[in-house]
Amino acid sequence: MRGMASSRAPQVVLADDDVLLREGVASLLARSGFEVVGQAGNGTELLALARSARPELAVIDIRMPPGHGTEGLTAARVIREELPGTAIIVLSAHVEVNEAMDLLAGGERLGYLLKSRVTDVAEFIDTVKRITAGASVVDPSLVQELVRARRRRDPLDVLSPRERQVLALMAEGASNAGIAQRIFVTEGTVEKHVRSILTKLDLPESETDHRRVLAVLKFLEAR
Amino acid sequence: MNAPETGADGTNATGAGAARNSPDQARLRRLADQQAALRRVATLVAGGARPAEVFTSVADELGHLIGAEATFVSRVDVSSPGRGGPGPPGSPAADPSGGRREAERHMTVVGSYGRVRDEVPIGFRTRLQPGMASNAAIQTRHSARINGEELANGPFGAIVGKLGMRAAIATPIVVEGRYWGVTVAATSRADFPAGTESRMADFMELAATAIANAQADQELRELADTQAALRRLATLIARGEPPEAVFAATTREALWHFGHGTARMIRYEPDGTATLLANEGSTGPHVRAGKPWEGYSPTGLTATVLRTGRAVRVDDYRGVPGGEPYLREGLRSAVGMPIHVNGRLWGMIAIGSGEGPLPPDTEQRMTQFTSLVATAVTNAQNRADLMTSRARIVAAADETRRRIERDLHDGTQQQLVSLILELRMVEATVPAGLGELRSKLSRLAERLAGVSDQVREISHGIHPAILSSAGLRPALRALGRRSAVPVDINVRIDRRLPEPVEVGAYYVVSEMLTNAAKHARASVVAVDAETSGGTLRLRVRDDGTGGASPLRGSGLTGLKDRIEALGGMFSLHSPEGGGTAVCCELPVPEGGQPGAGHGQ
Structure with missing residues (x-):
């Protein structure tokens, strides 16, 4: 269809x-x-x-x-x-x-x-x-709740503020292009951020955006 | 035995003064012997000997004093007629009098001397009948003698024949002015010498004092024992021990104090069945406590107490139709005591004995035990009622919160969203020239959206929908994410728990997180929840300032009430400067539905 x-x-x-x-x-x-x-x-x-x-x-x-x-x-x-x-x-x-x-x-x-x-x-x-x-x-409010949840030893501490922002947008389901638009950078810069985040958090590279959403949500929920 | 031998014919067998034998000297010697014998009995009593020892000693001394080969000390009791079969060897059917019988007298052998134990053991009990020396002694209140044919053909002919006895004398024992019992002396000689009756009576008159003392001691001891047992049971009840424990303990005490074989507690159910609540003793049915008590004889205690609501006794199961199972169980006699709770027959305690009829005061003495059981049952019922009503109050409060949440969610919030949407529509239709109106409408919509957010937060605080939809684990994790203080959550629950339990546990964690953030200035809170063996264990602890007290009117008081209303246990540990910890245990049914929405 x-x-x-x-x-x-x-x-x-x-x-x-x-x-x-x-x-x-x-x-x-x-x-x-x-x-x-x-x-x-x-x-x-x-x-x-x-x-x-x-x-x-x-x-x-x-x-x-x-x-x-x-x-x-x-x-x-x-x-x-x-x-x-x-x-x-x-x-x-x-x-x-x-x-x-x-x-x-x-x-x-x-x-x-x-x-x-x-x-x-x-x-x-x-x-x-x-x-x-x-x-x-x-929904962004759910992602915000997940990202803001306070943890004693927070794995998100390894991320820069910009990377946190990108991670949240990934969780909301934005594509790299969408993220680039939202934070006023080039798509290439977003790609670099995404790679860095995946490496730092030890997350697998996802083929599709929806798989990426699921992976990030799972990570945030479990942290 | 060290009693000096005294010849049955009145001659002194010790020999030394035989030549100067005179009636006075013989009388003096007999008196001295009697005094010595009484001293020995009295010494025994003073030393705290049990009555059985004292009775045996009396029989022993009497035997030596009058030169009898067998003596018996027996207690006589009067039982009112029509309470089941009389003791052996008679049977109710054999009673020739028929119709209204007079009060029956029984004697129970409590002490004996001679080689008689095989035929007539201690505890041997028999009805007093015409033709018995004992019967005559009790009837006439004087010593009675039977010998020769009369003895051989009397009710004890067989036993007398076996023992080779040819003459017997019975003397009533009067203790403190009351006919206490009877003593019987028997000899294998043709007869006792003349005057033996009065010597027996003299000795027994004096020995009665020792018997009275021994008995008083025993009664006192029994009273003290009974009081101690009643105190133990009352303590159990006051402590709120589960009724099962009280039933078992009462039955154990009843067996110890009254029974000689078995003691049972049975509850009558509203549907007409009976349940065995406790069984104690060496003999017992193959029914486990808590299981139906079935197949009892319609003439037995269970059925009779149920029918009459009164104390019932069986003196001999051999005389009771349908008594065979009890005989096979080794029982001979039994007493069943009704237990009434709030004016209704609730159950009964039965005690059974492998020997003759139970003592006549058994019913009266057991009354104290049955009233304690009634108290325990009433207490347990009141407690259960209280628990139910507390649980109902909590459930009603929860239900109210759920309803408010639903009203906010399905009503207020939906209407707000609808209103905002409509406002947005109006905004969109405003002509291009009216920019100011348009932006005013837009601001109005935004403010309404703010109100809608607030309503959402409020409704979530009143009752978290996720708790109902997904269960405790996701709800606690969500709670943890929203907490201002970092929370380590460890939930090992693989199924849905009853709603009141989930709600209770949720509020405990919620309140503790609020406390940790607001008052305790904690840096971390640990939450552990797990189910094992039908119990939910919940532990919440922070590393804050401590010093939280349920008495200071914090939200913690409500938690304790809530958890206890669910039959759970709640404990708070919050020393000044040492953090705050709450431990809860809540009963949950084992098994239950598998977890829903635990996809993580």
């Missing part, structure tokens, strides 16, 4: 039991060049919808009826298995690293974001587009 003509608006399904909020997001996406092809109020409805609509993107609230637990995460796993071409964004009121890693283990084109990110419209739309284009994205 990624190879489809870019002239057609990407199709989206939404799942959230809060109708007002769901409609808000739908209208936001519609105004930003997406075609909302269906909305669901729980995981079961979402799966039926996704199977029939086969959308490019699913935006899912993690907490839905009946259990108000992590139904969205479960649905995301099923969609990823049945429709690997569908990009998935899971929105949550609280971001937790185990949920992020759980989701991102599913491959690329996955996003795990705080729900309130939708209110920062421009950035949210940009993130959604990056994810549909192939990136994996983790």
